[in-house]
Amino acid sequence: MKREPVFFCFLMVFSNFRDPTDHELKLFNDLKTAFDKGALIVAAIAARTKEEIEESLDCGLVKGHAYAVSAVCTIDVSNPTQRSLTSYLLGSKQKQNLIRLQNPWGEKEWNGAWSDDSSEWQNVSDSQLSAMGVERGNSDNNDGDFWMPWESFVQYFTDISLCQLFNTSVFSFTKSYDEQIVFSEWTTNGKKSGAPDDRAGGCLNFQATFCNNPQYIFDIPSPNCSVMFALTQNDPSEGLKKREPFVTIGMHVMKVENNRQYRVHQAMHPIATSDYASGRSVYLHLQSLPRGRYLLVPTTFAPKEQALFMLRIYSDEHIHFSPLTKVGGFS
Known part of the structure; x- marks a missing residue:
C-alpha cells in the first residue's frame, strides 16, 4: 500500500445546534486555531433536495455551494451608544468575531451585517481595517469576497470541511505531532x-x-x-x-x-x-x-x-x- 501525504480532513456538521455561549465559541476558536496553522477550510449550506442545489437565499448566500474561508479573526468595535467622556477616555470597546469567505463564482455575497459597506464598519478603527485589508467606503460589492459575523455564519452554514497538514518533524520549533x-x-x-x-x-x-x-x-x-x-x-x-x-x-x-x-x-x-x-x-x-x-x-x-x-x-x-x-x- 502506498503511503499518502499526511493530510487530515474533517467534516463538521453543526446544523440545528444553538448554544451561543459554549459550542459556537469553541467552534470559532478551533476554526481560528486551524486557520492560523495553515488549514484549508471550506463551508457550505447543505441542500436537502436536488431543487435546493444552488438556490439563492434572501441574505445573498447560496445553498449546496462551497465557500472558501479566507480569514477568521476577532476585532475591537466601538460602542456607538456610549458617547460619555468616561467611555471616550477609557475606550469602550466590544469584541466581534468575524469570518471572511469567498464565493468562487466571484459574485453573490452575504448582504447582512458586516457585508461590504455596511454601517458596522464605521465602528472599526482605521488600523484594524488596514490589517484586515478593508478599505473604508471603497469596497467592491460584487467580487465574491465578503465578511460576516460569526453568529450569522453558524445560523446559516451547516457544514465545514477542513484539511490540515500536520508537522511530524522531531526537529521543529513549532508544535509537532x-x-x-x-x-x-x-x-x-x-x-x-x-x-x-x-x-x-x-x-x-x-x-x-x-x-x-x-x-x-x-x-x-x-x-x-x-x-x-x-x-x-x-x-x-x-x-x-x-x-x-x-x-x-x-x-x-x-x-x-x-x-x-x-x-x-x-x-x-x-x-x-x-x-x-x-x-x-x-x-x-x-x-x-x-x-x-x-x-x-x-x-x-x-x-x-x-x-x-x-x-x-x-x-x-x-x-x-x-x-x-x-x-x-x-x-
Whole structure:
C-alpha cells in the first residue's frame, strides 16, 4: 500500500445546534486555531433536495455551494451608544468575531451585517481595517469576497470541511505531532464467520462477529492529549483497468481496563465512532479523554469483507499504541 501525504480532513456538521455561549465559541476558536496553522477550510449550506442545489437565499448566500474561508479573526468595535467622556477616555470597546469567505463564482455575497459597506464598519478603527485589508467606503460589492459575523455564519452554514497538514518533524520549533503507522488487513478464512482466525467481523451491527476484527490498545497519558486516527484502505483498482468499489469502513473506540492485554471477546458500547464511508479513508479525532487505556477497532461494515488497510495515529503527546493479539480471558 502506498503511503499518502499526511493530510487530515474533517467534516463538521453543526446544523440545528444553538448554544451561543459554549459550542459556537469553541467552534470559532478551533476554526481560528486551524486557520492560523495553515488549514484549508471550506463551508457550505447543505441542500436537502436536488431543487435546493444552488438556490439563492434572501441574505445573498447560496445553498449546496462551497465557500472558501479566507480569514477568521476577532476585532475591537466601538460602542456607538456610549458617547460619555468616561467611555471616550477609557475606550469602550466590544469584541466581534468575524469570518471572511469567498464565493468562487466571484459574485453573490452575504448582504447582512458586516457585508461590504455596511454601517458596522464605521465602528472599526482605521488600523484594524488596514490589517484586515478593508478599505473604508471603497469596497467592491460584487467580487465574491465578503465578511460576516460569526453568529450569522453558524445560523446559516451547516457544514465545514477542513484539511490540515500536520508537522511530524522531531526537529521543529513549532508544535509537532507524534506519528505512528500500522499496516494490517481484514481477512477471513473463507469458512464460517467467527472462526478463531477470522479478522473480518463487520461493524457493531454484527455483535456476534464484531470482536473478530483487528484490535488495538492505546493509552491516554493526560486529559489534555489529543489523538487523531486516519484509516485508509488499499485501492482495489490499483493496476486494473476496471474500477473496483471500495468496501465501507469505519472505526470504534471503547474504554477498557488499564491492564488489558488480551483481545476483547464481547462487544462493548463505544465512546466514539467515526463515520462509515465507502471511500479511501475515514477519520476520527479524540479530545479531552480521561487518562487510561482504550481499545480501537477498525472494521468493514459487513462481516467477511476483505481489504488491506493502513492506520495512522497522530497525537500531541507520545502514546503507547499496539495491536492486541493474545487470546484469553472471558471478556
